[in-house]
Amino acid sequence: MKPAVRSIKPAVRIIFAPIALRERKARDPLREAPLRGDANGRTIRIDPRLPNVAKTLLHELIHIRHPGWPEERVEAAEEIRWQRMGWREKARLYQMLATARLEGENA
Numbered sequence: 001m002k003p004a005v006r007s008i009k010p011a012v013r014i015i016f017a018p019i020a021l022r023e024r025k026a027r028d029p030l031r032e033a034p035l036r037g038d039a040n041g042r043t044i045r046i047d048p049r050l051p052n053v054a055k056t057l058l059h060e061l062i063h064i065r066h067p068g069w070p071e072e073r074v075e076a077a078e079e080i081r082w083q084r085m086g087w088r089e090k091a092r093l094y095q096m097l098a099t100a101r102l103e104g105e106n107a
Helices: 019-025 053-065 071-084 087-098
Strands: 013-016 037-040 043-046
Touching: 037 053, 043 053, 053 071, 053 087
Parallel strands: 013 043
Antiparallel strands: 037 043
């Protein structure tokens, strides 16, 4: 008899959504760079049209891990971590991106 297959929920849900397009319509004048992604709870939204989505994913994972950190500290940690990551760690980020859903798509 085969054991029952359980559906395991991922620790983080990744959704591809056109964030930069929406932000352009209501841009904050204090923000210099376009918004590439956002983290809300355990859900990450990433705009897949912008460059380096893996680095954006890393940035948003740091936000989830350290919700109280200001943006400048997250950006500094992202840059340090990205430079120190080996090819296997970066490949894992791309594997995580392969599990992403499209916005509006049922899970």
